[in-house]
Amino acid sequence: MPDALTIGHYVPGDSVVHRLDSRVKLLLTMAYVIVLFFAVRPGAYAVLALLPLAGYLLARLPLRMVWQGLRPVVAVLLLTLILNALMTPGHPLYRIGRLAVTAEGLQVGVEMAVRLILLMVTSTLLTLTTSPIELTDGIESLLRPFRRLGVPAHELAMMMTIALRFIPTLLEEAQNILKAQQARGADFETGNLLRRARAMIPLLVPLFVGAFRRADELATAMEARCYHGGEGRTRYREYRIARSDWVAAAVTAAALLFVLVDRALGV
Amino acid sequence: MGHLIEVRGVRFFYPSAGAAEGRRTALDGVDLTVDEGEWVAVVGANGSGKSTLAKHLNALLLPAEGEVRVDGKSTRDPVHLWTIRRTVGMVFQNPDNQIVASLVEEDVAFGPENLGLPPEEIRRRIASSLAAVGMGDFARRAPYQLSGGQKQRVAIAGVLAMQPRCIVLDEATAMLDPAGRQEVLQAVERLRRERGIAVVMITHFMDEVAHADRLVVLSGGRVVADDSPRAVLARAEEVAQLGLEVPQVSELALELRREGLPLPADLIAPQELVEALCRLRSST
Incomplete structure (x- = not known):
């Protein structure tokens, strides 16, 4: 079962990419995604494609993982391509009844598809090389300045930590309940969708009741260990920005700047 | 010298729709003391109030009447709340529902982090606490990969990292197999011997009480016996009548x-x- 539990499919490793500070990785990924939508010319896309490619190679991740990251969104990609090709007004290339594939549409469609591919590939690189714990710490740290605006940075991070902790426990409990109900003759496999959905009720009710009981006990245990929110709390893990973080940031910034300049000159 | 923990005339009620006056008496005038470094076993049948008593020892519950003092400080006084909770640590029955983090060392760090200690001090405490319960090699493991006894030892390490003077084990071995129970008992015994930490062990396994300094028997929310295990168990017939296994x-x-x-x-x-x-x- 542990295989099914790797959330965000983190691949443990000790490469340069793995060791980058999670805050740096988060910020760079965000900047990348924003700039992605400013790219216009093939040269800019080529530069943008090189960044995640270099990341995968440096992280020593097999390139088939790029494909694995894309597989769930293939349908969305195709749909984007088809809809854009048909719906954009312009010179018709090929007619299907009252619909026409236009040259402009094809271009917009391909462009959108490429952007989505790069978006998926890059964000997958982040979750492949950053452990959920580091990711949580990074998000908490980045959100901290916004606390004055009412962003519950610590609470969000604590919820993520506890959710990660309890996923295996609840999965195991679900398995146990499933077996217990099957032993009593429950049928989860036959019938149409509605029937099967209804069959899940005897699974979900005890699972939820159990989860609430656990939450109650956990809250008591946390209080017993002096938990009183994020105020005055320290962390045992310390993150420091290293030279490799600066290098990664500089290289990414240069590439993103190129894309922006390219757009300013090209339009 | 006062006692480390002093419980005086504590009464406590749970709201209950069916019962008279809309409440059910859980503790009905309990007196109890725990001294520095002492091992006190508390036994009682289901509903005798032993878990309720345990939750009074570190201010998780506050007495309706009477008083609980830890190191001379009343649990009613909110000023002392965090001092009391770091003085008296607590280990609960279900190991799965008291581990907070998905990494053993991170869970042990949880208490000291709440106390706002500096990172290097927390890292020192993680190492020494895990070593003290024999879990030093498991710092980077996920809790769900551990056995019940190992999880409970991690929970003890988590309490230990706050450097308590007393550990309350609230039926902490009830969900474990015999081997796991043995692991936990040995770890606790060692902590008491080597660090002089007082232990209050709430249990319904009578086999576990023989080594305690004192055996307290609760029944119907009252202390009905408080003596050496030998003296209490000599009254075997009485003990059996209270619904306890001799x-x-x-x-x-x-x-x-x-x-x-x-x-x-x-x-x-x-x-x-x-x-x-x-x-x-x-x-x-």
């Missing part, structure tokens, strides 16, 4: 006495019974 040795000795064998009443270890029987045989 240790096998005491029960066997009781049956033999009923059959007319002149055995002493205070046998609690198998070895003692063997020796008493041998003496009996050689004297006849």
Whole structure:
């Protein structure tokens, strides 16, 4: 079962990419995604494609993982391509009844598809090389300045930590309940969708009741260990920005700047 | 010198729709003291109020009447809340529902982090606490990969990292197999021996109480016995009437006495019974 539990499919490793500070990785990924939508010319896309490619190679991740990251969104990609090709007004290339594939549409469609591919590939690189714990710490740290605006940075991070902790426990409990109900003759496999959905009720009710009981006990245990929110709390893990973080940031910034300049000159 | 923990005339009620006056009495005037470095076992049948009592010892519950003092400080005073909770640590029954983080060392860090200690001090405490319960090699493991006994030792390490003077084990071995129970008991025994930490062990396993300094029996929210385990178990018949299981040795000795064998009443270890029987045989 542990295989099914790797959330965000983190691949443990000790490469340069793995060791980058999670805050740096988060910020760079965000900047990348924003700039992605400013790219216009093939040269800019080529530069943008090189960044995640270099990341995968440096992280020593097999390139088939790029494909694995894309597989769930293939349908969305195709749909984007088809809809854009048909719906954009312009010179018709090929007619299907009252619909026409236009040259402009094809271009917009391909462009959108490429952007989505790069978006998926890059964000997958982040979750492949950053452990959920580091990711949580990074998000908490980045959100901290916004606390004055009412962003519950610590609470969000604590919820993520506890959710990660309890996923295996609840999965195991679900398995146990499933077996217990099957032993009593429950049928989860036959019938149409509605029937099967209804069959899940005897699974979900005890699972939820159990989860609430656990939450109650956990809250008591946390209080017993002096938990009183994020105020005055320290962390045992310390993150420091290293030279490799600066290098990664500089290289990414240069590439993103190129894309922006390219757009300013090209339009 | 005062006591480390002092419980005086504590009464506590749970709201209950069915009961008279809309409340059910859980503790009905409990007096109890725990001294520095002492091992106190608390036993009682289901509903005797032993878990409720445990939650009073570090201010998770506050008495309706009476008072609980930890190191002289009343649990009612909110100023002392965090001092009291770091002085008296608590380990609960279900190991799965008290581990907060998905990494062993991160969970042990949880308490000290809440206390706002500097990172290097927390890292020192993680290492020494895990070593003290024999889990030093598991710092980077995920809790769900551990056995019940190992998880419970991680929970003890998490409490230990706050450097408490007393650890309350609220049926902490109830969900474990015999091997896991043994692991946990040995870890606790070592902490008491080597660090002088007082232990309050709430349990319904009578086999676990023989090594305690004192045995407290609760029934119906009252303390009905508070003496050395030997003295309490000598009243085996009374203990059995309270719905408690007497240790096998005491029960066997009781049956033999009923059959007319002149055995002493205070046998609690198998070895003692063997020796008493041998003496009996050689004297006849």
